[in-house]
Amino acid sequence: MKRKTERQPCEAGRSMPRLDAYAKVTGKTRYASDFYAGDMVWAGVKRGGVPHATILSVETEEARAVEGVIAVLTAEDVTGTNRQGVVRKDQPVLADHRIRHRGDPVALVVAESRRALREAVDLIRIQVEPLRAVLDTDAALRDGAISIHEDHPGGNVLLEGTLETGEGEDAFAQCDAVVEAEFQVPMQEHAYLETEAGWSVLEGDGVLKIEASTQTPFRDRSEVAEAIGLPVDRVRVIAPYCGGAFGGKDGVTIQSLLGLAAMRVPGRPVKMWLDREESFLAGVKRHPARLRFRLGAKADGTLHALSADLDYDTGPYDHLGGVVTALGLEHAGGPYRIPNTRVRARSVYTNNPVGGAFRGFGVPQAAAGMEQVIDMLASKLGLSPVTMRLKNVVRRGDRNAIGVAVLSSTGIHECLEVLEGHPLWRDRRAWKDRCPPARKRGVGVACVMQAVGYGPKVPDVANAKIELTPEGAFRVYCGVVDMGQGNITTYLQIAGHVLSQDLTAMEPVLPDTDQTLPSGSASASRTTFTFGKALIRASKLLKRRILERATDLLMEEDPRNLDLVPGEVIHLTSGKRIPLSQIALILNREERFAVARYRAPVSRERPTDREDLRLHGIPHTVFSFGAHLAAVEVDELTGRIAVKKYLVISDCGRLINPRLFEQQVHGGVAQGLGYGLLEDMIVRDGKIMTGDFSTYIIPTALDVPNMVSLAVQMEEKSGPFGLKGAGEVAVDAPLPAVANAVADACGVRITRFPMTPERIMEQLERSGEPAP
Amino acid sequence: MSGREARVWLPGSLDELWKIWSDAPDAVLYAGGTDLMVRRRKGGPLAGSDLICLERVADFREIREEGEEILIGAGCTIASLMDHPLVRQNFPVLTQAFKVLGSPPIRNMASIGGNICTASPAGDTLPPLYVMDALLELRRENGLRRIPIREFITGPGKTDLGPGEVLSGIRIPRLPRYNLHHYEKVGQRNALSISIAGLAAIARISAERTIEDIRLAWGSVGPTVVRSRNIEKALTGKPLSSESMEAAFPLVDRAVSPIDDLRANARYRRILARNLLLRLPFRGVHP
């Protein structure tokens, strides 16, 4: 018999194409929103429409009378707690008593057709008594401000945290140079391709099945069960490939509503799918924030004192606002050694759209402030921004700005060294001199870090399961959602590496609370980090079992004389091969499965004794880092900023799939450039004025430059194959890198973001005026 | 909400169009639908209306030379015009505007006639058509009239199009005299972007860089495209320099009447209306 050409096993460190790419680009992938069935019904909601009010009554008779309407539900019909949330469960599934933002769902309609649904929703009347709307954090914090949640002891302050190290603010007296600035960063929309969507059915056995576009199937399951009043084992959540999420689906969107609807039509699937306008209105956003920074250094550029105040507008619900704010607090001082600091962050309730998780998770705001003031300080001291940073970035073993010893791999110094030697930095003067007429060129840098995982209290755990199928293939039960990052491909690559298999011999099972094991959220830069490590363990267990059984089969004594190759076990001394399908036949069912658990390491440091701050994630122990360079051209006639070149040097540990890693960097930078330059969610009176893609401007391919992405591949011992998280850190730096480049180009610095041409022009005109 | 589904017709010729239209006089015309479908989605009376698509009316998709003029069918897509040698050679200012209109998929669908009939102050083909004094051909079942574009567009979203009338073509004189052709739009991003302000210019520049003749038209800084003979006259005979342009700023201020909207405020639009002139001295001039 002629041998087939040898199949190449997967190998960590080698790029391989995405498993899902072909099906996605040919439209074959089925997302939650693609579900249709003959007997399917539709669900949708009537939303509050006012920023703040007491609900007097909800009139639904007319809606019920519409032909094709099956049910109209209000809060009174919800038998569970009617509350959702991750930390503080303060968000009603259907508003009871009070409307807290315009997008609050008040009544749920179940109908035979989309048309009947729309008609019924329009006919629902909500009688309200308006309450004074709290429209910004200042108003929320003012004495006598109306409390958005009367039962919250902190009033409109959802969470406040202050951390101090060294002599705190007293140390400014010992500084040779001090700078101070205040910035405002905007609300940002996730703008995923697939809006919030899903379908649900109450099955014959009484189990409520929900398939949803979500990042968090396991958490959704318990949240939904509690909110709508079902035992948790009566809810099953399935998470297919998700059409983008970026944090916006970290938490329940339509799931509880779907559950309530499905209970009304046992046996029939119910679908809910927000259109883009409703997604803008109801979906969570990146928290707008006001940042006050004061930074001081010694004459030689050594950072000495930092004071920072970060106020995040979380809208009317916690969602993940408290955790976002805590991460901002932890990252306020950036990746620097600063011996004396006082940092405070607050998360404040308002009647604006709901703030929630978004790639970067509070860090892009903090970095926007810190990375600009350090540039301002460098310029005051006459130091190059790179020299200034090289002098101060944390090295492994140092204490960071909140006084926590950085014990895991720390490559920001190495990143900066690569940046310093790169032609884009080295030759910047020549590039700037070649500037076309009526334009100015500048180059800016920024350094950032991003924590990996949940922090010290909430267990960051993943449970991997892998099966040798009766056919001799490997099935990987993936516990964490792939929302487009490609982690499912990486999971197979990891298992393939351990088991010496190629992708054709492996298949994934996507997250499903019935099939896969609880492994936490696709978030916090932990998706590959935590699950990958668990999967390595499970794969090793299964490998050992297979080799041991093959050893017995061959009456060999030493399992070390056997090894796995794609599809087979090979006996190294005889060259004999046993197909894996044959091994599978002689293993019983239980033996064909292996499961393993991994819990990410936690820091033993205690920068604070406040248990609530620890619960919210302070401190972390593993961080990814990045040094970014932006080269920009500012048009003096129009104020437009063109980012011409972009360089990213990352420390995300060792790379498993360099191509997927690069895609994360590219995507993060594009989203970060949108945040810094274009995306301005304008909210007036709690109402989104830029409610669709014709007015909310995200970058196109023509707005994003070619990017150079390099990685210093230092090994992180606690991560799979030395890897650290890479999903978020790239989004943190573009705003300050570009802002610093603009300042370098034309000496102006704007304080309200994004850097629209209008704002730049205003500053340019002002800087042209003679000093008063 | 009307219970009936909207009907859509696809006439293949003008004759068919007239016949369909007389049977369904309330039907609304569209070509690429890139404006109309967006408005329909927002609801209102348009949402349920019957539609007649002009895409297959062959007469509307022609481009031909007629003596000193070129006739462009109103149904020609932006993409087809962008690549057409007659358009490229004769009307570089229009080609420049095409390149910044929408994005490749939009340009594949959008028609030049639709851009004109939408009559948005931000329409990208309009300032170039104004500087070239384009003449529009309007047809009804038994009649044809010609009207200059600046008389056809009467306000934001308003035109002189009569009932039963359709825009069939655009006549543009060849303008061999002009050796500077310039269109610049400022939008919020580099593609898929509605103009915040735009300037079209064609000019005759002498070997000594004197402006012998110039025509200018601004988009998005007034209810309709702004063309000012005063400014054109003031610049004629002046050197092509930043100083000459700056001297015209007060006239620009008087000519434009921008508004505040979500995209930009009026103040910024005023700055742009002036500053866009300063790009002209940097433009290449073809001998």
Ligand SMILES: Cc1cc2nc3c(=O)[nH]c(=O)nc-3n(C[C@H](O)[C@H](O)[C@H](O)COP(=O)(O)OP(=O)(O)OC[C@H]3O[C@@H](n4cnc5c(N)ncnc54)[C@H](O)[C@@H]3O)c2cc1C
């Ligand atoms: C994403 C996007 C981006 C865009 N970007 C730009 C841009 O950068 N610059 C720009 O200028 N525009 C832009 N537009 C607007 C639009 O694409 C253009 O105005 C386009 O030229 C319209 O052409 P159409 O054939 O699609 O018009 P349609 O939508 O078919 O019609 C528009 C209007 O004109 C009428 N009409 C069309 N043809 C005729 C005719 N022959 N006779 C009489 N009435 C007629 C219709 O009844 C309708 O009222 C954009 C639109 C979208 C959706």
